[in-house]
Amino acid sequence: MSASQPNRIPIKQIDLDATKQRVHTRFVTGFYQNIRVVTMYALLAAFLLLPWLRYDGRQAIWFDVPSQHYYIFGMTFLTQDFYFIAAFALIAAFTLFMVTVFAGRVWCGYACPQTIWTHLYQHIEKWVIGDRNKRIKFDKSAMGPTKAFKRSLVYLIWFVLSVVTAATFVSYVAGTNYVFGSWQMFGIIPFPDWPTWIWVSMFIFTFATYANAGYMREQMCIQICPYGRFQSVMFDKDTLIVSYDYERGEPRGARKKGTNPDDLGDCIECTMCVQVCPTGIDIRDGLQVACIQCAACVDACNEVMDKVGYPRGLIRYTTERQLAEKTPSRVLRPRLFAYLALLAILCGGLIFALTDRVPLEIDIRRDRNQLSSMNAQGMIENSYVVKLTNKTQDEHTYKITLAPQEGLSLQLRFNDVPLVAGESFDMSVSVYGDPAVVASGQTPITLNVISEDGQYSVSKDNVFTTQGQ
Ligand code: SF4
Numbered sequence: 001m002s003a004s005q006p007n008r009i010p011i012k013q014i015d016l017d018a019t020k021q022r023v024h025t026r027f028v029t030g031f032y033q034n035i036r037v038v039t040m041y042a043l044l045a046a047f048l049l050l051p052w053l054r055y056d057g058r059q060a061i062w063f064d065v066p067s068q069h070y071y072i073f074g075m076t077f078l079t080q081d082f083y084f085i086a087a088f089a090l091i092a093a094f095t096l097f098m099v100t101v102f103a104g105r106v107w108c109g110y111a112c113p114q115t116i117w118t119h120l121y122q123h124i125e126k127w128v129i130g131d132r133n134k135r136i137k138f139d140k141s142a143m144g145p146t147k148a149f150k151r152s153l154v155y156l157i158w159f160v161l162s163v164v165t166a167a168t169f170v171s172y173v174a175g176t177n178y179v180f181g182s183w184q185m186f187g188i189i190p191f192p193d194w195p196t197w198i199w200v201s202m203f204i205f206t207f208a209t210y211a212n213a214g215y216m217r218e219q220m221c222i223q224i225c226p227y228g229r230f231q232s233v234m235f236d237k238d239t240l241i242v243s244y245d246y247e248r249g250e251p252r253g254a255r256k257k258g259t260n261p262d263d264l265g266d267c268i269e270c271t272m273c274v275q276v277c278p279t280g281i282d283i284r285d286g287l288q289v290a291c292i293q294c295a296a297c298v299d300a301c302n303e304v305m306d307k308v309g310y311p312r313g314l315i316r317y318t319t320e321r322q323l324a325e326k327t328p329s330r331v332l333r334p335r336l337f338a339y340l341a342l343l344a345i346l347c348g349g350l351i352f353a354l355t356d357r358v359p360l361e362i363d364i365r366r367d368r369n370q371l372s373s374m375n376a377q378g379m380i381e382n383s384y385v386v387k388l389t390n391k392t393q394d395e396h397t398y399k400i401t402l403a404p405q406e407g408l409s410l411q412l413r414f415n416d417v418p419l420v421a422g423e424s425f426d427m428s429v430s431v432y433g434d435p436a437v438v439a440s441g442q443t444p445i446t447l448n449v450i451s452e453d454g455q456y457s458v459s460k461d462n463v464f465t466t467q468g469q
């Protein structure tokens, strides 16, 4: 390097293409894998089926962004109810933080969409090509008609699954009726009749699903996902981690003829823990960011221990305190109480806000052009625009009245305002004041709205002004 050249730190090249050196996971069964598979596929089924659920004749969970109405079963939220969504997100985030502090990366191993879709896509490979050894051999074999066919079949199934995933995602926003129900014929070929934003969303979600689960796979967890790194910072000595018992396992070694087993630890160097690892790491190297704590290595090693007649748990869920300090872990610790208190406050506040919420909204804006004017009958007139929103699931007719006040009267364009579920309506109203009775300056007024059956009512304050005369 010449003296004029600045010192450069070499940047490590990151290759996100997991297909160049595929991790061919050996699928294993066992206690944790049974829990994992049931959890993962239950979540997957929930994701795929929830948009098809109907409540009161409408899609039960529907985030109708174009009309800015968000339906969650019997509740309708509008954009101005965004704080409910923010509260839901906060509760979900703090629940995740709390679970991570106590149970480690269970989200990553058991519930993360990346893990679920990667598991599903690897199963497709296993189904088409064969188990781990066959897949490794398949990768190394020369390209021929059979290899081309099988590889294409895998890619085709991945693509179909990606399209189904994208269509489901978009259904939460556009509605299943629209995504799956609007087709037109191009000759004899049916084609979806979607607006541009749906086509763009479909393309983005299809591409993202295919790339994440088929192409990047474990590299997504290792190189990109910030939550994997972030979680490690949240761990303490009592956080559950999947760990190899180094003291018990070492020195590791195969039980060859002539070897005295007493000279070796319990690890028989079968590498099953590495073969089943979805991120391709060796848990015996210690806790690593790439470990998503799926516990596949726990189940695999337990099976091996059973076969060789050693006690289970050479790889197990444990804590740093148990492993390094040989003392029992503490579950009840100050962080738990802090998280629980925070969650209790957030959940309590949200439940109160939801139960206290009236599914009817009134907003009053003053006519900005003129504060007040005098009409031909000598009455002072104040004009307002009243916005009514029916947030119930049914059609209702509403009446607007002015809280009785001497010298003030209300004039409406319509006495009854019928609104279908979720509808908003802006109506101009005028309040007249007798100058002989109404005090000069500003007088507080209240507008009341009530549904025809008396079930829902709201009030909103504003002012009547004599200024501008
Ligand atoms: S599965 Fe268990 S015995 Fe086999 S290599 Fe891994 S730790 Fe050792």
Ligand code: SF4
Pocket (backbone or CB within 6 Å): 242, 273, 276, 277, 278, 279, 280, 281, 282, 283, 290, 291, 292, 293, 294, 295, 296, 297, 298
């Ligand atoms: S090391 Fe074990 S727990 Fe961690 S990702 Fe691999 S198989 Fe799962």
